Amino acid sequence: MIVITGATGRLGRLVIAKLLAAGVPADDVVAAARTPERAADLAERGVRVRHADYDKPESVATALAGADAVLLVSAPDPTRAREEQHRAVIDAAVDAKVGLLAYTSILGGDRATLRLADAHRATEALVRESGLDHVMLRNGWYTENYTEHLAVALEHGAIVRSASPEARVASAAIEEYAEAAAAVLTAKETDRRSVYELSGDTAWTMAGLAEEVSRQAGRTVEYRQVSPEEHRAILVGAGVPGAVADLLVDSDAATDRGELAATPGELSRLIGRATAPLADAVAAAIRP
Numbered sequence: 001m002i003v004i005t006g007a008t009g010r011l012g013r014l015v016i017a018k019l020l021a022a023g024v025p026a027d028d029v030v031a032a033a034r035t036p037e038r039a040a041d042l043a044e045r046g047v048r049v050r051h052a053d054y055d056k057p058e059s060v061a062t063a064l065a066g067a068d069a070v071l072l073v074s075a076p077d078p079t080r081a082r083e084e085q086h087r088a089v090i091d092a093a094v095d096a097k098v099g100l101l102a103y104t105s106i107l108g109g110d111r112a113t114l115r116l117a118d119a120h121r122a123t124e125a126l127v128r129e130s131g132l133d134h135v136m137l138r139n140g141w142y143t144e145n146y147t148e149h150l151a152v153a154l155e156h157g158a159i160v161r162s163a164s165p166e167a168r169v170a171s172a173a174i175e176e177y178a179e180a181a182a183a184v185l186t187a188k189e190t191d192r193r194s195v196y197e198l199s200g201d202t203a204w205t206m207a208g209l210a211e212e213v214s215r216q217a218g219r220t221v222e223y224r225q226v227s228p229e230e231h232r233a234i235l236v237g238a239g240v241p242g243a244v245a246d247l248l249v250d251s252d253a254a255t256d257r258g259e260l261a262a263t264p265g266e267l268s269r270l271i272g273r274a275t276a277p278l279a280d281a282v283a284a285a286i287r288p
């Protein structure tokens with residue numbers, strides 16, 4: 001039985017869809033959800049839905065009973081000490097003696113210096129200390145991070161951030177990371193590595209993103225670099241909480257240092273094809 005936590009989120013849902021598409025029987029899959037009613041569609045497909053709230057360790061322990069493999073999807077609130085939330089899953093996985101614990105970490109893992117990496121570094125340490133067979137799925141940035149707000153960029157004729165125009169990101173689609181996770185969860189033990197650095201095949205630049213949007217939209221969308229302070233003010237003005245804005249500005253600084261640009265090709269090897277080009281995501285995002 002394979003348990004997916006955070007199963008009602010974008011990644012968790014896609015991992016479950018990929019497992020089912022790969023032929024894993026629905027009743028061998030557990031959607032572990034903080035809000036089980038959001039998983040009603042998965043229950044209809046025969047997936048077992050169990051309550052698992054990282055903040056309620058007893059619920060996680062019940063959800064993991066009988067699990068052979070667990071995918072711990074990192075918690076979404078970056079302003080919290082997420083490793084403490086993740087600890088509930090790791091402890092429950094130890095108690096359930098699972099054969100595999102996979103964790104969605106961050107590209108670069110313990111070498112990453114951006115602040116968002118702190119919780120991942122601490123969680124990776126907890127996973128290693130658990131003594132369980134484990135896999136770190138060190139996910140790079142989702143391409144969707146850059147394409148989901150393109151309507152605003154089109155409205156203003158500019159993509160505005162604090163990263164330099166030449167800063168590079170080897171992003172990939174959420175669906176590709178999900179497919180990689182499903183591949184690892186269903187792989188033979190001998191075919192599995194303990195760490196995968198997952199990213200898109202091509203590291204595109206911020207200026208290149210603006211050029212691609214301009215090309216496809218048929219009008220100029222410039223890339224405008226602003227100071228970290230201005231970037232933060234814009235984010236807060238758009239309703240982003242200050243603590244989250246700080247982390248996003250810090251991530252742009254890390255992008256400038258090249259921390260999101262690695263292209264080891266491990267994601268395309270796991271999914272068996274090249275990752276989708278940035279142009280595809282831009283097209284999907286601005287399609288009328």
Ligand SMILES: NC(=O)c1ccc[n+]([C@@H]2O[C@H](COP(=O)([O-])OP(=O)(O)OC[C@H]3O[C@@H](n4cnc5c(N)ncnc54)[C@H](OP(=O)(O)O)[C@@H]3O)[C@@H](O)[C@H]2O)c1
Nearest residue numbers: 006008009010011034035053054055074075076140141142
């Ligand atoms: N690599 C990247 O670019 C990137 C970008 C964004 C996020 N991330 C990280 O990757 C994770 C997965 O991404 P995503 O896009 O699938 O995120 P998402 O769509 O926001 O989903 C987050 C999931 O976590 C669940 N959750 C929230 N609090 C929980 C708790 N206390 N206990 C158990 N589950 C809880 C949510 O459940 P509910 O339905 O109950 O809210 C939801 O299912 C995120 O959580 C975040 O850590 C990575």
